[in-house]
Amino acid sequence: xxxxxxxxxxxxxxxxxxxxxxxxxxxxxxxxxxxxxxxxxxxxxxxxxxxxxxxxxxxxxxxxxxxxxxxxxxxxxxxxxxxxxxxxxxxxxxxxxxxxxxxxxxxxxxxxxxxxxxxxxxxxxxxxxxxxxxxxxxxxxxxxxxxxxxxxxxxxxxxxxxxxxxxxxxxxxxxxxxxxxxxxxxxxxxxxxxxxxxxxxxxxxxxxxxxxxxxxxxxxxxxxxxxxxxxxxxxxxxxxxxxxxxxxxxxxxxxxxxxxxxxxxxxxxxxxxxxxxxxxxxxxxxxxxxxxxxxxxxxxxxxxxxxxxxxxxxxxxxxxxxxxxxxxxxxxxxxxxxxxxxxxxxxxxxxxxxxxxxx
Amino acid sequence: xxxxxxxxxxxxxxxxxxxxxxxxxxxxxxxxxxxxxxxxxxxxxxxxxxxxxxxxxxxxxxxxxxxxxxxxxxxxxxxxxxxxxxxxxxxxxxxxxxxxxxxxxxxxxxxxxxxxxxxx
Amino acid sequence: xxxxxxxxxxxxxxxxxxxxxxxxxxxxxxxxxxxxxxxxxxxxxxxxxxxxxxxxxxxxxxxxxxxxxxxxxxxxxxxxxxxxxxxxxxxxxxxxxxxxxxxxxxxxxxxxxxxxxxxxxxxxxxxxxxxxxxxxxxxxxxxxxxxxxxxxxxxxx
Amino acid sequence: xxxxxxxxxxxxxxxxxxxxxxxxxxxxxxxxxxxxxxxxxxxxxxxxxxxxxxxxxxxxxxxxxxxxxxxxxxxxxxxxxxxxxxxxxxxxxxxxxxxxxxxxxxxxxxxxxxxxxxxxxxxxxxxxxxxxxx
Numbered sequence: 001x002x003x004x005x006x007x008x009x010x011x012x013x014x015x016x017x018x019x020x021x022x023x024x025x026x027x028x029x030x031x032x033x034x035x036x037x038x039x040x041x042x043x044x045x046x047x048x049x050x051x052x053x054x055x056x057x058x059x060x061x062x063x064x065x066x067x068x069x070x071x072x073x074x075x076x077x078x079x080x081x082x083x084x085x086x087x088x089x090x091x092x093x094x095x096x097x098x099x100x101x102x103x104x105x106x107x108x109x110x111x112x113x114x115x116x117x118x119x120x121x122x123x124x125x126x127x128x129x130x131x132x133x134x135x136x137x138x139x140x141x142x143x144x145x146x147x148x149x150x151x152x153x154x155x156x157x158x159x160x161x162x163x164x165x166x167x168x169x170x171x172x173x174x175x176x177x178x179x180x181x182x183x184x185x186x187x188x189x190x191x192x193x194x195x196x197x198x199x200x201x202x203x204x205x206x207x208x209x210x211x212x213x214x215x216x217x218x219x220x221x222x223x224x225x226x227x228x229x230x231x232x233x234x235x236x237x238x239x240x241x242x243x244x245x246x247x248x249x250x251x252x253x254x255x256x257x258x259x260x261x262x263x264x265x266x267x268x269x270x271x272x273x274x275x276x277x278x279x280x281x282x283x284x285x286x287x288x289x290x291x292x293x294x295x296x297x298x299x300x301x302x303x304x305x306x307x308x309x310x311x312x313x314x315x316x317x318x319x320x321x322x323x324x325x326x327x328x329x330x331x332x333x334x335x336x337x338x339x340x341x342x343x344x345x346x347x348x349x350x351x352x353x354x355x356x357x358x359x
Numbered sequence: 360x361x362x363x364x365x366x367x368x369x370x371x372x373x374x375x376x377x378x379x380x381x382x383x384x385x386x387x388x389x390x391x392x393x394x395x396x397x398x399x400x401x402x403x404x405x406x407x408x409x410x411x412x413x414x415x416x417x418x419x420x421x422x423x424x425x426x427x428x429x430x431x432x433x434x435x436x437x438x439x440x441x442x443x444x445x446x447x448x449x450x451x452x453x454x455x456x457x458x459x460x461x462x463x464x465x466x467x468x469x470x471x472x473x474x475x476x477x478x479x
Numbered sequence: 480x481x482x483x484x485x486x487x488x489x490x491x492x493x494x495x496x497x498x499x500x501x502x503x504x505x506x507x508x509x510x511x512x513x514x515x516x517x518x519x520x521x522x523x524x525x526x527x528x529x530x531x532x533x534x535x536x537x538x539x540x541x542x543x544x545x546x547x548x549x550x551x552x553x554x555x556x557x558x559x560x561x562x563x564x565x566x567x568x569x570x571x572x573x574x575x576x577x578x579x580x581x582x583x584x585x586x587x588x589x590x591x592x593x594x595x596x597x598x599x600x601x602x603x604x605x606x607x608x609x610x611x612x613x614x615x616x617x618x619x620x621x622x623x624x625x626x627x628x629x630x631x632x633x634x635x636x
Numbered sequence: 637x638x639x640x641x642x643x644x645x646x647x648x649x650x651x652x653x654x655x656x657x658x659x660x661x662x663x664x665x666x667x668x669x670x671x672x673x674x675x676x677x678x679x680x681x682x683x684x685x686x687x688x689x690x691x692x693x694x695x696x697x698x699x700x701x702x703x704x705x706x707x708x709x710x711x712x713x714x715x716x717x718x719x720x721x722x723x724x725x726x727x728x729x730x731x732x733x734x735x736x737x738x739x740x741x742x743x744x745x746x747x748x749x750x751x752x753x754x755x756x757x758x759x760x761x762x763x764x765x766x767x768x769x770x
Contacts, residue, residue: 141388430570580760
């Protein structure tokens, strides 16, 4: 006989380092309905963005998310540059690509590690995080901080990477790739992991589009949408092909992220190879005026900023739509029909970043 | 495959940094401890104006500077804003504390005739 | 100090709660567990159950909704316990201290023993902070320092 | 759009490309049309413009963006589009909560408890705070 129960998943759950609550209605062991309850991390960044001046906001938006901080700053700076009509020097655009792609790799390493940990593969988790520490060392040496690197500024970047450090990055990437080869091989081919991810949390291409999924969730369903193809920063010159997988299940999303690590490795190498000389920043003049939207690709998907300014030192409106915010509705659609035991893995498969979601 | 990994891990150096025994050489350019040089400061307030977290308070007439370490986000905006170079970020990190440190200094009151603003 | 106190000092168990951080400090806390820093060398283990924990690591600004969770977690931890606040947000609210949904640092919610400044602090600083918390806990167990504030009013919060 | 260049001689304010201003009564039909064209709903943005609210609905088709812009008097009920795009429920709840826009018939209505808690601020994103808010 079927019995309906309601189970709260979270706010404090070992799989998720961050507080979010999913109210799961279960029919025996099968999920019937999942309703997300958020608000544990809400700070009010959008309002603070109207109070601080537009230069200080760079440091505010960086602290929306500590995992992809550089990319938040990049999106904000590109929007302001559009409003102020600032031309960013080529070297700065290439440096932005290098740091963004290192951030993407770092984030995917982190997520792959957490996925391994969710299955109880502690050694694999350690492998990924040990590799990630190499990336953190690169940040520390090139940007002066491990997590929130604060190198993006309006009109360019705040720091240059010296030739010795560029060589250091290239040397480290060789080691990183070697370790990554080993670890990704386990994630993609291990029998247990396949059993827990293949066919779990399926999202068809049509559903994904309709539910507004972004990033690896959308690309894992076979839709080739990647904001980087628009060619912001130096992506236009470097060229990029979106990574897609057809199946639309948790395994496909894992595979997209694993392949994107290699794509980022390649992009960093090519960006370093073609890094032009010259200035790293221009001094912006005047104040932003008008309204614009700005889009970049985060590790978790498309990041969308709407900015309104009225020619004063403060913005009139700063609207931030983060990728996880867009990926919550697909999660709500994926969960019904799955087993209770699969909920953590499916939840993890959208790579939730709650501090982004709630801002 | 597995055996080779076991052997290579057995004979390679450990990944762990023996932290308290040997602390790592701080990386050059790390945005760590914030330091003010009291002698150079003219209390122009440029650092306080630029600080995104409002961690610095400067009272220009009274010539005092208050720095709240607990609000500081180590963005190095103050160091960039200071034209006299009296705010520096040293590459060592701030150690944890049991109590909130009070950081405050004040300059000697200057005679009105001398008080030409050096930096604005 | 009895055998219990010694055992506790040799292997303090850690509970980590994210009270609305940007994730930067959280991943640095998890980074302490990785092979490079390997906090388990000191017997510290990260666990999910507050009833087994000795040290509470808190990161992030507090808001009304997670302050209740934080108070509950703190009340469920057995004495002696210590709280470490990590990062500018947990110390004072940091860059968010004037946001409308931020109550400020952790201090207003639960008593804090050790403060780790930084945004985000280095894993070395977090380890150091945890070690300082162990010392504070031992002092408290041996009666050198007053026990942490009475939280009886929060017990049913 | 009502904006006029504020500083003479300077360049005019930048405007969002591809915006279409529609009437509130047409909104649902236009969103329905976008849905039938297979556009992906990106998000919605609310602005507090004195006596009015300005609402933007952002859609994406592949890499291209298009936007619908609606201007409504404060207090006028706005129909929810979450019946057409289910994924709009989060952002509509957010707008309802932070700006106080009376959006009706959201598929999952959190009734003002998505992000905010009792005892906290109400409609904090408004430019001028109403006297009841804390």
